[in-house]
Every structure is written in structure tokens, then in C-alpha cells.
Ligand code: AMP
């Protein structure tokens with residue numbers, strides 16, 4: 472837990488968020504600036520700054536996050552229609568919060584390529 476990290480503080484319950492799912496490893500909450508009718512952030516409880524900081528010990532964690540994303544999409548009823556999982560890494564990738572997170576976007580037609 473990094474006390475100056477926004478997503479650590481949300482995961483710890485210190486800063487409010489609309490939480491949709493949580494377990495020992497991951498917290499899922501609504502993005503404050505949604506880019507689709509469903510726009511959730513999947514955040515590991517442990518502070519990992521970026522994708523570049525992942526190690527082989529995190530393989531199961533990342534796999535779990537993807538399984539949770541699929542389950543949440545299914546529970547919300549848009550899994551079969553389709554959805555997108557996005558990870559932005561560092562400045563050119565559009566990352567603005569330095570705690571690893573995956574965006575889950577759904578319930579609208581998404582275009583490609585992204586901006
Ligand atoms: P990224 O640009 O990939 O680092 O994504 C960071 C995301 O966090 C953006 O989509 C923001 O809208 C979102 N965000 C920032 N502050 C909050 C907050 N307090 N609660 C929920 N989402 C937030």
C-alpha cells in the first residue's frame with residue numbers, strides 16, 4: 472500500500488469509489504470519467520506501478536484479473552456482445568495513474584484503431 476497512490480487508497484477503502492467486485496487480489500470499480508456505458512477499472516490490491524514492473528510471480532495475478540473481467544462482463548450481460556480490456560503503459564501509452572490497472576469497456580460498439 473502506497474499512501475500517496477490513488478488506486479491503493481481506493482483499494483483500501485480510504486477514497487470512495489463505486490465498487491462492482493472485489494476479492495483478495497483485485498478490486499473492480501467504476502471509472503470516474505466513463506468512455507462507454509460500462510467502464511470499469513480492474514486494479515490489483517498490491518501496488519504495481521506499470522506493466523513494466525510485472526514479474527513471473529505476477530502471471531497468476533494477471534490471469535486472474537482477466538478471468539474476473541470476463542466474469543464481470545458476463546454478469547453485466549454484455550460478454551457475448553463483446554467488450555475491450557485496455558492497459559495503458561507510461562506516458563505515450565496514455566497512462567495517468569501509476570498503479571497497474573485494466574480498463575473494461577462495454578455496452579457500445581467500440582472502434583479500431585483507438586485514439
Ligand atoms: P489511465 O489513463 O489508463 O492511467 O487510466 C486512469 C483512469 O483512472 C482514467 O480513466 C480516469 O478517468 C480514472 N480515474 C481517475 N481518478 C479516479 C477516481 N477517483 N475514481 C475512479 N476512476 C478514476
Ligand code: ZN
Nearest residue numbers: 476479518570
Ligand atoms: Zn498503488
